[in-house]
Amino acid sequence: MDVDRDARSATVWWARPVPPADGGRLVDLLDARERARLDRFRRDADRAAYLAAHALTRLVLAAAVGHPAAELEFDRTCRCGEQHGKPVLLGGPGFSLTHAGGLVGVAVHTGPVGLDVEEERELTDLPALAAHACSPAEAAPDPGSFFVLWTRKEALLKATGAGLSSPMAAITLGPAGVTEWTGDGAPTGPVWLRDLHPGPGYRAAIAGLGTEPGDVRTEDGDALLAQAR
Template sequence: MTVVWWAAPVAPADAPGLVALLDGHERDRLDRFRRPADRARYLAAHALVRLVLAATVGTPAAALPFDRTCRCGAQHGKPVLPGGPGFSLTHAGDLVGVAVHPDGAVGLDVEQARELGDLPAMVAHVCSPQESAADADAFFTLWTRKEALLKAVGTGLATPMSAITLGPAGVIAWTGDDAPRDPLWLADLHPAAGYHAAVAGTGPRPEITEERGDGLLAAQAR
């Protein structure tokens, strides 16, 4: 089963107990954010993933040993938990999200619906030649689906979204040298009104549930 947890951002000043869960790398990142909203989203997402994973693997949240080895060898890549389940983090507006998938890599994305200043240009960036998006809602649906897929396969936005063609059942085609060969699953999510979200991974599609994680954060905040 893949579980997706949603929560509201939490200001560090209001949650010293959550800050205490973070390791040195995470605290350095937290301190670099200048905007309070960015700090609150970062803290909530990274504390929540620690709390959820701790319950899954039976290790205290503050002791989880994340590996952030990038392709270049430095410790600034996507975090993984050695020997643990796959997970993915995302945030937008007043939401943070964490997806945990026990059977491999997973990708999660959320976007807040909003007006786009140059919709045709954005659509051209996201859509393959076989796709179209008539309005902002259709655009954000495509964006979150493709961003989730790219996170799941590990390439991120280094792969153009236009290389992926989606249909009602998922991925129809994926072009390029880095196109995955494994089967892919994809699902839309419904975190809150005014938001689009999707989760994706490799292999057979699992059962997917959505939960609120605000209570977990509140219990550890002080």
């Protein structure tokens, strides 16, 4: 294995949702907080996506740090001080998880990273969504480009740890990436951004703070989940 190449790389695992009834030992990988959250979902689709995303996160991070997946402990301290913020694995790499439709994804990188995927679909409220997502300097996107814009900006916001609690309209995108980012929480250093292609009918993007990785690799998350069941 080329260790130096791996150190510069970001890796993304894509997988399908897994219903808890079919998950075998995957539920056992979750901690008490995660299992309680899993049980609170009313829709089967939400439970399946949550289980796959969080079990996959534990499996890929366990391989990265050399500890059993079920024993990983996350700090979820929010800016308000409560334990409902973006999870951080102390001493581990940066990571981000996402899901939409029939797809879940996990990204891992040495630095802060954000991953977003959206399922392309008809939008009946495109003008309102565009007003929310576009900066004053950006033209309103057409239906075909809206999900590209959205995934790019959500990935950037996830990389900062703010997520959609910060306004997308504070970010202006150009052909080469971010051209302007204003307001509280805007990064003071460089950011990087790349589009991903997880499959037909989906748009995705990965972003991070700091130096751009030399490579963004894609791995089979379904195989990893199957091995752990």
